[in-house]
Amino acid sequence: VLADAQTATDTDFANVESVVAHEYFHNWTGNRVTCRDWFQLSLKEGLTVFRDQEFSADQMGTESGRAVKRIDDVRLLRQMQFPEDAGPMAHPIRPDEYQEINNFYTVTVYEKGAEVVRMYQTLLGVDGFRRGMDLYFKRHDGMAVTCDEFIAAMADANGRDLSQFKNWYSQSGTPRVQVKEQFDSRKHEYRLTLKQSCPPTPGQVIKKPFHIPLKASLLFSGNAALTSKEANYFGQEVLLELTQPEQTWVVKHIPAKPVLSINRDFSAPIVLEHPQSEAELLALMAYETDSFNRWEAVQKLAQQFILSDRKPNQQLLEAYRRLLVDPPLDPAYKQLLFTLPAETYLYEQVQSVDPQKLHWARRGFKSTLANALKSDWERIYRSLQTSAKYSPDAKSMGRRALKNDALMMLLETKDTQWYEVAEDQYELANNMTDRFAALQALVAVGAPHAKNALADFYQRFSEDPLVVDKWFALQATQPPQTQGHTVLGHVQELMRHPAFQMNNPNRVRSLLHAFCLSNPGGFHAAEGVTYAFWAQQVIALDEINPQVAARLARGLDRWRQFAPRYQKSMKAALEKVAAVNRLSPDVREVVSKALLAKPAPR
Template sequence: MAQQPQIKYLKDYSAPAFLIDRVDLKFDIQDDITRVQSRLVVNRNDKAAASRELVLSGSARLTSLTLDGERLAAGRYRLEDETLVVNEVPDSFILEVETELAPAANTSLMGLYASNGNLFTQCEPEGFRKITYYLDRPDVMARFTTTIIADRQKYPILLSNGNKVGEGLSDKKRHWVKWVDPYRKPSYLFAMVAGRLSALKDRFVTMRGRDVALEIWTEPADLDKARHAMESLKRAMAWDEHRFGLEYDLDIYMIVAVGDFNMGAMENKGLNVFNTKYVLARQDTATDTDFEGVERVIGHEYFHNWTGNRVTCRDWFQLSLKEGLTVFRDQEFSSDMTSAAVKRIEDVKGLRAMQFPEDAGPTAHPIRPDSYIEMNNFYTMTVYEKGAEVVRMYQTLLGRDGFRKGLDLYFRRHDGHAVTCDDFRAAMADASGVDLDQFALWYSQAGTPRLDVVGDYDAEAREYRLTVRQSCPATPGQDVKLPFHIPLALGLVGRDGRDVPLTLAGELEAGAGTRVLDVKAAEQTFTFVDIESEPVPSLLRGFSAPVELFFDWSDEALTFLMAHDSDSFARWEAGQTFARRLFLRLIGDAEQGRELALPQGFVAALHAILKDHAADPAFKSLMLALPGEAEILEMVTVADPALIHRVREFVLAQLALQLRAEWREAYDLNLTREYRPQDAGRRALKNHALAMLCRLADAWPLETAREQCMKADNMTDQLGALLALRDRDGEERSDCLDAFSERWAGDALVMDKYFSLLASSQIPCTLEHVKSALSHPAFSLKNPNKARALLGAFARNMPHFHAADGSGYHFLADQVLALDAINPQVASRVVQAFNRWKKLEPGRQALMKAELERLAAAELSRDVYEIVSKNLE
């Protein structure tokens, strides 16, 4: 590889030699360039090692440098690799830096860039250095004042952080706006927006009477799709006050939607910049899942105002301090706004599908990594989603009240500061009096812990003993793991289907039906007394820890839990365990050449779910869904993707055939006359049933899907019909796809759904369709949403990405190279599709390795280099 790694280590952290008290920024926006003037009030940091050199990060074109009013000659400073070093600086001084930028040429979408004629910024984690030279690190917190000057016809809207304090005319054509943020912040939270935008406006009165102006800015044509986002914002603000006592602190809260954005959204103080995907939602263009996603991300970025902005992370190794905590908060918010049971299951499904493989792959890392080459690569499922599970475990161990006390102490101690994960843990421990020293291992050890549990009932003693053994597999750089502190929530279900009151040996009184055990040793035994008859254990209720759990339930016991468990997650998990066990058996049969057969006990269990008309339809739909192919791939030692796909398709086909009448009944019973948001669960179950029926050779479901697609008044049903037809290579599919693409050609977000449909299809010519889509008028590789929609969906397409001839691998590697030249951050996400190559059978393993080696021989960005190199280690 041409690019050599420059590795940063947590152990090498040192405090900055200088701090910046105040930043005055002026953006002079011209037609092709933007001139940035930065005035920094700098002071030596008495808590750091002394230095006579000021070292700033930056990569913009430097045009002028002045220290205390004196323009510096070339000998007083030097430009090195993305750094500016100023020699012989005093203890306190004012540094003025001028740079020039070309936003239209910035395809990385980091720093200041152009999108559809408007200007936007993205500075997390290290984008501010693309704008000016600065101490671009999160532990340098300063007060920012921003003045923006631009042509008032081309850029009528000029926004930045904080409160607007002034505006006026510079001349007949140009105007200016000045913003002041009263709160100290690191540079990654800076934002600036300029352009032709329209605003949806509203107000919110906080619990202490602050009147806050709310504004959501979009392209003028999209303004009618912002109402759901606004209502979501107001719900999030009210919820945070009620749940955590946290109130908004500025006079205005703004959200700006942009179609070209690398991430989901960004929590810049008072001025959130959002991917349009998480702002724009209207019944005819957004699915129920999209509506939920908008509400979740709106909440997430708002919640960052306290967990990320008011208290931020000392360094980027501590990223989970703000992200894991804020994901947990948005999960709790979404649970309260929708169904807590459904939300918890969906979160666990996502964790298992994406984070568990990350924990088992070449890029495995703790939620607080020890090192990195490119910080962009650590915006991962581990840091975010596993980080949220670690925060949830605090609440599980301490209780909701104990967690709230810990969070309150955290804010009292650290408001306005940049801190570490250890500071958060210390606040939780000190507020509760609970020893959390061993819990710290969740921050430093990678991998998914495994719990092997054995139950033993002693009828004579009326005792049930549960022995728990924990282990964790080796991960890169960590061969040996110490025991974690794992909260294991469980219940014991009696023959009558009710929870047995639980009393641990040595306790005087029976406890509740669910208990949380502190699993701290490599092996522990817990004894429950006064158990009248042998129970069925319900383990890991609520998914109380991000672990893999193994217990030798019989098929009958799993069916019993599916029907009777009082914990919704455990009911769902019993069904998933049954299905996973079934897939392993069938894969073994297929490998041995035996005829595949579906056990009637499994069919009967799903039949019972379909006939339970009193159950929540959304929960029923989840209970009826099988583990995905990616999850099954992780279950086997050596994976043959074609075999996995064939086995799963066999199971689905048999369930469609044997439960044909029940699927038809589920479809008919969940039809609705009009679109109502509260019927999302019914739509989910109805469309699930339609997809199953379309696996049959019957004409009725295909015609029904065509009619639903053509006549649907909402995107959920239209897309549901298209998904049902996606893998049926016939005129119904072609007619609906053609009509869909023609109708929505001008809507960028809906066309993303079209590209995902093409790339995820199982029909034989899918790769050719994907290649053709690259030249579709609505597609651009420069747009992250488009790249993710097409390439991301193709990488998850088991039969086509893993084609036996390697064509899928070769195609995706080509696209990684093309993307890397445009946007390395997006390219590094796409290349992670190769992370599990060592898991595959030898033929595909060799083909995938060859593509990684081809990538390694190219000139790569740091982003892609890091992923490729770790794969080939």
């Protein structure tokens, strides 16, 4: 596992470090203490993912760096695991059965499993979690055990009853927590009511209450606008343990209505149904002391505007501008503050998805951010230029991330002088991160010299398979330039490229998976044609590599969440795949469960 600045991006360097750490950590959590059977897979994988997440967070070097890592992990969970938990392939982190073992290695077992481990640390504290780990290793070194032994070690080491916490292991689906706030100005009393539920999932209609740890704080609000001084008035963080279907907490002697900050640091992997006003979210955006929830407030505001197809108003633009020019904020954290909610995450927020409408609403929001803050983006881009030798340290990575986001935003303004700046960055870059970011920006906006840059990139790196994979993926995920336009024709053209091989899993992932699974704006642009293409490729791949084909087949497993005109074409494509007689068990499981999925509740 090697990385070089000329061929590997900052993300590649971080991933190499994470993977090496993960496999090393398996010495204790996976090898010396291993699984009794495959149903216990999350015992070693969820725990080891948590350990490698914590290692990577520590490597960031600062508290804001840890927040960046936490946000990245939650974004992955929301974009990939939440949809899985809401779809026909939903399963607990410790399933009771499986149909095809190759479909067992999922984001639920790994990433949600890691979140369950993290909740032990939240409930027991860092020291209590360490006591539990020490007891687990002392009891079971050299043994093959189950998740129950891990739970018992955590409980026994801390004198806690964790029997209800086991529901996280046996129940699928993402819990939802409704938040209701009441403030009595006469009594100066604040009441917080939390109500939990979990939607039905395949084989599990009725769910027992989960044991949900929620970090929370009350921030004082004067006229719904926090000040930095007031933010600490009720700033002490508390841990609320939601164990009943509904619970209420009462806080007395409150001088004014507070702003609630809850599920801080994303302390539980839930969907929070918390109606907040634009004013409250703007206050949290400006003064929230928890880095995750500050980012979350920005995400919620962007989501509200995008889902209602509104451009950001002047008040929101000014709030964004203050974040962008705030000197104390870490560049990597700023970059995440300006990363809009993913389209697939937005799909989960509506009942009947029109992917094209959402795609263009999101594009419009981003374009407004780019144009309204253009002068600020220019200053950011120029201030982060450096002639220093490339270094993969966290601070340098963060500066490059923000600089390259600024470049992307400046190209979004369609100011052609910035096309030339991007071309210069591409030519003169001393590292792959900057070179690839410039190429990506040129391709994303359909710049005149994008084709020449793509040709040059391939010529430079045609002998490096991993870089060629990047070249394919970049083109497969490029957004459509106009409404009604699809990049499918270009994907089909790339399939005829000499470097594309259907029997090369990485190459298939970089082109077909990238287009069908990671380019919603392109994949759903001409639904009838693209879904038929998807079916054709799943069938062809199944004869070569059923595991890779099964992952591609997941591209339509959430077809029931889309608007009727999309559903019709999606169902036809699924039925075409299901009609193949010699379909592998891997793909058969995915498409059969998808076709059996019930309509989304309305």
